[in-house]
Amino acid sequence: MTSNFITFETDMGWMGVVGNTAGINKVILPMQDRESITKAIANAEYSEESYLLETKNALIKYFKGNQVDFQIPIDLSGYTEFQKSVWNIAKDIPYGELRSYKWIAYQIGNAKAVRAVGNALGKNPVPIIVPCHRVIGSDGKLHGFTGGLDWKKKLIELETKHHVR
Numbered sequence: 001m002t003s004n005f006i007t008f009e010t011d012m013g014w015m016g017v018v019g020n021t022a023g024i025n026k027v028i029l030p031m032q033d034r035e036s037i038t039k040a041i042a043n044a045e046y047s048e049e050s051y052l053l054e055t056k057n058a059l060i061k062y063f064k065g066n067q068v069d070f071q072i073p074i075d076l077s078g079y080t081e082f083q084k085s086v087w088n089i090a091k092d093i094p095y096g097e098l099r100s101y102k103w104i105a106y107q108i109g110n111a112k113a114v115r116a117v118g119n120a121l122g123k124n125p126v127p128i129i130v131p132c133h134r135v136i137g138s139d140g141k142l143h144g145f146t147g148g149l150d151w152k153k154k155l156i157e158l159e160t161k162h163h164v165r
Contacts, residue, residue: 023073
């Protein structure tokens, strides 16, 4: 299946989204310039397919501080059932709210899988769409994130600032 990508600018920098007709399979968090994004994308062709444009528009709104309900198809083929189960739980964490790794472990029915949950979240290929940044330690501290702890903090602050309860 052919992979396509699109690059675009948000209020926090340039982003890239990769996908195919089955769904989005990679989100590249904001970087300083378009060239950095295109270097991070391999084996894909630039496209303005509707699924990429829909994702682009949703992410631009998100970075403007709008609450976005990502109802975008994602393609998680090639990942384990455990990873998918963790990401499916994380996907449902409401905007502006936080949950712990332990909470997710309980949700998947394996309270002892806290470290495995963290490892699965660390491999999340579609951050923001699957909001793994909303998962923190039971101690309330930030732990790990695909884009680094600075990005995790920025995303939590963005949502906290704009969250309407």
